[in-house]
Amino acid sequence: MITYVEFAARTDAVRAQIAAACARAGRPADSVELLAVTKTHPVDAAVYAARYGLHGVGENRVQEAAAKRPVGPAGLRWELIGHLQSNKARLAVEFFDRIQSADSPKLLGLLDRAAGEQGKKRAVLLQINAGNDPAKFGAEPADASRLLEAALACAHLQVDGLMTIAPLSDDPDVATRTFVNLRTIRDDLAARFNTPLKELSMGMSGDLEAAILAGSTQVRVGTALFGARSAPPPAA
Numbered sequence: 001m002i003t004y005v006e007f008a009a010r011t012d013a014v015r016a017q018i019a020a021a022c023a024r025a026g027r028p029a030d031s032v033e034l035l036a037v038t039k040t041h042p043v044d045a046a047v048y049a050a051r052y053g054l055h056g057v058g059e060n061r062v063q064e065a066a067a068k069r070p071v072g073p074a075g076l077r078w079e080l081i082g083h084l085q086s087n088k089a090r091l092a093v094e095f096f097d098r099i100q101s102a103d104s105p106k107l108l109g110l111l112d113r114a115a116g117e118q119g120k121k122r123a124v125l126l127q128i129n130a131g132n133d134p135a136k137f138g139a140e141p142a143d144a145s146r147l148l149e150a151a152l153a154c155a156h157l158q159v160d161g162l163m164t165i166a167p168l169s170d171d172p173d174v175a176t177r178t179f180v181n182l183r184t185i186r187d188d189l190a191a192r193f194n195t196p197l198k199e200l201s202m203g204m205s206g207d208l209e210a211a212i213l214a215g216s217t218q219v220r221v222g223t224a225l226f227g228a229r230s231a232p233p234p235a236a
């Protein structure tokens, strides 16, 4: 684990990168939130994020967050950014403030029921496979409108917007195309369903500039803030 001083320097650099991309896009620098992705790191990563004044952390496994959050700093928003299995929906509603990986009507139904039973209204993002990547989770773009319709019918869920992960590629145009596609899907759905879908969670350490140029409102950054993860995160 890096030191807090190193984390602060890395965060300043990422913030400058975000501000530069916002300037290029003609957007205010505070129109993009930096979500600190703390997965695989000790709870200290969340402590650093809170101490620096970041508002949210992203985790990709329910059990990992369930272990860290109770011993972590107060006042942080915890967001699930990894694939969610049906049998963990209840736990996800318990330990996360927002679930970004809602990608099927069935999962939405389980989240809605769990939120109702826990007396909560849970925020969700709909994960769309906007890069048509066979290796990624997320609903197919053609199913996005059906997914939104299902989500809007859930009394205990609040749909904040959409999320995507760009395919791994050496060609930077692949990420750009993916992000522009998600933005287009959002604009279309927002108009057709007359709902804002304000949040566009897209962009990570390697492609956040392209995401911001395409309209990202939240970049999810791990490596650039905390350094390389020691092992690839296991599947959720």
Ligand SMILES: *Cc1c(COP(=O)(O)O)cnc(C)c1O
Pocket: 037, 039, 060, 081, 082, 165, 203, 204, 205, 206, 220, 221, 222, 223, 224
């Ligand atoms: C791990 C992860 C990130 C952060 O990736 P970095 O390349 O380390 O910035 C962002 N989004 C999702 C969904 C992730 O699983």
